Amino acid sequence: MRMVYKVLAYVVAGLVMVQAAAIAFAQFGLMAWIEQGGTLDAAAMQSDDVSFTGVAGYMIHGMFGEMVIPIVVLLLLISSFFARTTGAVKWALIVVVTTAVQVTLGLLADGAPALGILHGAGALVLFGSAIMAGMRAKATGAPAEDASTEPAAVPVS
Ligand code: HEM
Numbered sequence: 001m002r003m004v005y006k007v008l009a010y011v012v013a014g015l016v017m018v019q020a021a022a023i024a025f026a027q028f029g030l031m032a033w034i035e036q037g038g039t040l041d042a043a044a045m046q047s048d049d050v051s052f053t054g055v056a057g058y059m060i061h062g063m064f065g066e067m068v069i070p071i072v073v074l075l076l077l078i079s080s081f082f083a084r085t086t087g088a089v090k091w092a093l094i095v096v097v098t099t100a101v102q103v104t105l106g107l108l109a110d111g112a113p114a115l116g117i118l119h120g121a122g123a124l125v126l127f128g129s130a131i132m133a134g135m136r137a138k139a140t141g142a143p144a145e146d147a148s149t150e151p152a153a154v155p156v157s
Contacts, residue, residue, distance in 0.1 A: 002137055005083035005092075008076040009134035012095060015069050016127040022057040022064070029054020065106050073099045076133070083137060091133035098126045 033052035034040060044050050073096055080092035105119040 001079055001082040002085050002088075005076065005079040005085065005088055006134050006137040008072060008079055009091075009095070009130050009137065011072055012069065012076060012099075012130035013127050013134065015064060015072060016123055016130065019061055019064055019069070019123060022060040024057070025054040026057025026061065027054075029057065065103055069099060070103065085137050087136050088133070091129065091136060094129045095126065095133055098122065098129050102126055 029052045030040070032054075038050070038052065040050065073092075077089075077092045077096050080088040102119065102122045105115050105122060109115040109119050
């Protein structure tokens with residue numbers, strides 16, 4: 001289970017990278033579309049007619065942010081209880097809390113753009129926490145296994 005925990009932790013870190021890539025793809029696509037004459041206003045945002053290279057990035061970011069990452073993070077938390085690694089639950093909880101804050105900021109930043117600053121920076125905290133969770137599983141897991149393979153004491157005659 002330690003390996004599952006470790007893999008899930010690195011998957012979370014990878015998904016944060018996907019989030020960054022998706023939103024950058026969408027933003028550059030939007031800029032290029034506007035430079036080529038596209039017009040974005042409230043009506044255009046609410047319609048399904050706006051289409052440009054990278055528009056899927058917004059959809060991917062929303063779907064991964066609201067669903068995929070929270071699900072993987074919950075699996076990480078569940079696996080942490082069985083990982084038998086010092087600090088596994090602690091680091092999984094840090095990832096859970098950081099994700100909750102990150103998603104909340106993403107949902108609220110539309111109405112309060114300054115929260116976008118915390119949302120962008122928070123992604124790096126989440127990435128770092130997930131990497132730490134994965135790395136610590138490797139560093140502290142070994143002794144637990146070693147203990148079970150300790151040679152039996154040989155009676156001295
Ligand atoms: C990696 C750096 C990240 C950047 C630069 C970033 C940037 C953004 C931006 C610009 C938006 C507004 C886009 C829109 O409303 O369609 C947004 C929304 C959002 N982001 Fe991120 N984000 C990042 C990482 C993350 C991560 C790691 C998560 C989840 C754990 C996340 C979850 C969300 C959510 C839930 C929304 C709201 C989506 C919606 O309203 O449809 N973001 N983000």
